[in-house]
Amino acid sequence: MSIELRHFRCFLAIADTLSITRAAERLHLTQPAVSRTLRQLEQSLGVHLVDRSTHHLALTPDGLSFRDRAAVAVASFDRALGYAHRTAWPLRLGHAWAGAGTDTTTLLRRWHEEHPATPLELLRIDDRTAGLARGEVDAALLRGEVSAPGLITERLTTEPRVAGLPADDPLAHRTTLSLADLADRTIAVNTVSGVTSLDLWPPSARPASTITIGNSDDWLAAITGGRAVGVTTSATAEMHPHPAMAYVPLTDAPPVPVVIAWRDGPGHPRIPDLIALAHEVMGRG
Known part of the structure; x- marks a missing residue:
């Protein structure tokens, strides 16, 4: 059996709700259909993603590892559909708080002047990787040490x-x-x-x-x-x-290190330009 996007969406609904019942409600499916789709995905991958041996459903270590990769795949697919009829492909820059500090305005205006065909969207997402690990953004400005798997970081500066x-x-x-x-x-x-x-x-x-x-x-x-x-x-x-x-x-x-982070692998083609500009605008240590 080939894995389809519906298998990913089903698993993510289960991972988010930790409940077959609530996942079925979210997806407008029956509980047996959700259980069957999950079983098909696990059989195709050859791993157990969900532990159903206890009273409370939980993700296995393989399930936790697969969750972020599945989220990135679904987000990329949805984004491709969303921008199919647009001429511009926005570059999404996440942050959890404070953006680029006092350099935020300079960073955004410099980008608009130098790359007018690619809108730079600054998005606040309350998450340790500002949505980067789950594919909600293309790159992120993060503070502190970041060790999430699949992410690459470069230090830009430090803040007292x-x-x-x-x-x-x-x-x-x-x-x-x-x-x-x-x-x-x-x-x-x-x-x-x-x-x-x-x-x-x-x-x-x-x-x-x-x-x-x-x-x-x-x-x-x-x-x-x-x-x-x-x-x-x-x-x-x-x-x-x-x-x-x-x-x-x-x-x-x-002091706290400030880094720019992006996912290892294919991504937005303007990410290298953003990294270079962030170093130029923010790089002080």
Whole structure:
């Protein structure tokens, strides 16, 4: 049996919902049809993608590995259909927060001037790879170390870390802070796309309290609302100023690398031009 796109869509629906029933509802199919399509895919690949031995359906290691590749294939197919009748092929650049920092406007305008036939779309996607691993974008500006399989990265620059505090916090008017100054506070940690974890602090002096955040908007709200303080990079201060927020440089926190990433393999033909321009505009270290 040959594998068809419907097999990929069926598997992705199961992977997203972790339920045969909900996948069937999403695809407007019967449960037996979804189970049969999954079984056909597994037989053709020669691996088990889904563990159905427990009460809760889960992806196997092979299923987890195959999920992103299937998502890239489906996204590429859908995108090809979507642009079939257009003359321009947009280049999608993902980011999880802060874009290219203060270089964002320069990067976008330079691209428009030098490559007017290829629109550059800057897309914020709350994901560790800003949608790159799942084929939602062609390239991504990412912060921190990125080790997702199938991705290539090049460092563009580094950004210093800063503390994010409510503007009326007693520490907000300091010119600099250390990590120890925040150790007795509740720390807002973006576990989806952030670069801050308790590992920044020495084991003997780590903050005892954290709240989990999923995106930069919620991070800002938690801090300006007085629930927590945070650690981020200078790009956040530059791109997300807020009258109720103060950003204070941290003297003892390591800088954060900023990389441009793309998938290994065939991709948008203008990716090399984007990489070159990003180095030219942002490359400072």
